[in-house]
Amino acid sequence: PTVDVSDNGVTAKLPTGESVEVLLHGASVISWKSKGEVENLWLSESAVLDGSKPVRGGIPVVFPNFGPAPKDHATSKNPQHGFARNVRWEFLGKSTSEGEASKGSDDSVKLDFGLYSTALSDEARKAWPYDFGLVYSVTLSQEGLRTVLNVRNEGKEAFEFQVLLHTYLRVKDISKTTINGLASATYSDKVLSLPTATQSTPTLSINGEVDRVYKSLAQDTTSVLEGGKPRFDVVRDNLVDTVVWNPWIEKAKGMGDFSPKDGYKNMLCVEVGAVDGWQKLDGGEGWEGGQVIRSLL
Template sequence: MTPFNVIQEGDGPSRIVLSERTGSTAEVLLYGGQVVSWKNEKREEMLFMSNKDILKPSKAIRGGMPICFPQFSNLGSLEQHGFARTRLWSLDSSPSPLPPVNNQSTLDLLLKSTEEDLKTWSHRFELRLRISLSAGKLTLIPRVRNTDSKAFSFTFALRNYLSVSDISEVRVEGLETLDYFDNLLERERYTEQADAITFDGEIDRVYLGTPTKIAIIDHEKKRTFVLRKEGMPDAAVWNPWDKKAKALLDLGDEDYKTMLCVDSAAIETPIVLKPFEEWKGRQELSTVSSSYCSGQLDPRKVLYGFT
């Protein structure tokens, strides 16, 4: 069985479809190396995609799982969230030293620095991404190799646009008591006081030194996303709410109600690579059914009870 199918739609970018035996699928564009769909075995969509997004050259795609490299946000001299999400990636024919994956549908992608990129970010690199689909789980393994003769630093994030039933019925557990930068308040540093993060307005935060597991609980769907990550110690949480959604041209006015971004990230402390060194991260996103007692989900079961 081939691990994936490549679909070419007119003049648009190649769309690669991963599928596995239980019926779940994932769709990836070579444009941006971006996952734009992840459906479970019931054909339910797990990721949010804007209903106003139009694919244009040099424009980022609003939704799915964009890759933010070599900077997150607009804290550097580059375009917001870097340029990796607006470049055309290629299939990676030599993803070693990662071992082959058994019983999973897997895709390996590669982005190399171009002469055009070097004009704005003067560092040669190779950015590799392995995407693996298995029953109930989507795994992304990003790797950055310094192919330059001098060291460089970067920040990185896997932005996860999650599809939720109603943002007001969602809570995030695992980030309580942690410090965070609030991007709505000039990146001032605060400490999370709530037992869980809930949503009643715009939020744009970077939580620092986060655990390896975070739970995103959708009360209405009785479904929990479990985010596991390695090599990315921070977690960005974003929802634009109504006013910001109306100001974003590629987002529907009501789209904020059915989306939430919870990202795996390395932001506070940039990653430094010496010549020919490589950094590797890992993210596993899975879903489990939620059971409730007095409206509360046992966070210990969600955060620590699943292997």
């Protein structure tokens, strides 16, 4: 595998053609190509990549709060979706392994990114005054892309957090895209302002704006299909919730950094996380959760 490090980010490529590009801003994955250089992630053409705004597309990392900060919680002074997606992370290094075809193993490369409370602005530290260390590992192999977040409480006082990996999957045609793996799950529907609903059909089609938080999912895999054919498997590890989001026509128009305006036809957010309630971490303790996304073309 080859790894190129620049001022803004890191790009890694496997000899078999797969590649991944990660911006230091937010440790946001902005491109992931699999076999045949097929791009798997949607990135807005007007995404702001200069570090002045969270990235519209790819995989922003949401921490320590999901959505608008709740009024009655220690995260109440944080921005929407937390600060992690809007600050510069540090590249900690790479580890590569060369596969042995005879053993059926593939080449892989792991890129590690770190964010520590000491690197935040005074303002951000005041808003959420805890000592923490985050390590985000992005591993590229032929199998797919693995992204794992490790959270450490470096202080004495316990803190509570939420995590979400806000993946924008690229799809050919949203009207032919369906999702499996949510059957019978309980969700809250932000479009209809319904706190509790149950997924009645085994397959979910997207025919309009959708913004749902599926909670405590029984199975680990959420599958995205195109024209009935498997396109992506999103496999959760130590994360039980999944947000399904597509802004559709009006919401897409309202986002200055969303383009082209009909780009909602080519994206679907399937966001794995721990966002229902809070994860509590005592001083000195650690937590880890993540996903593997398989491109099934």
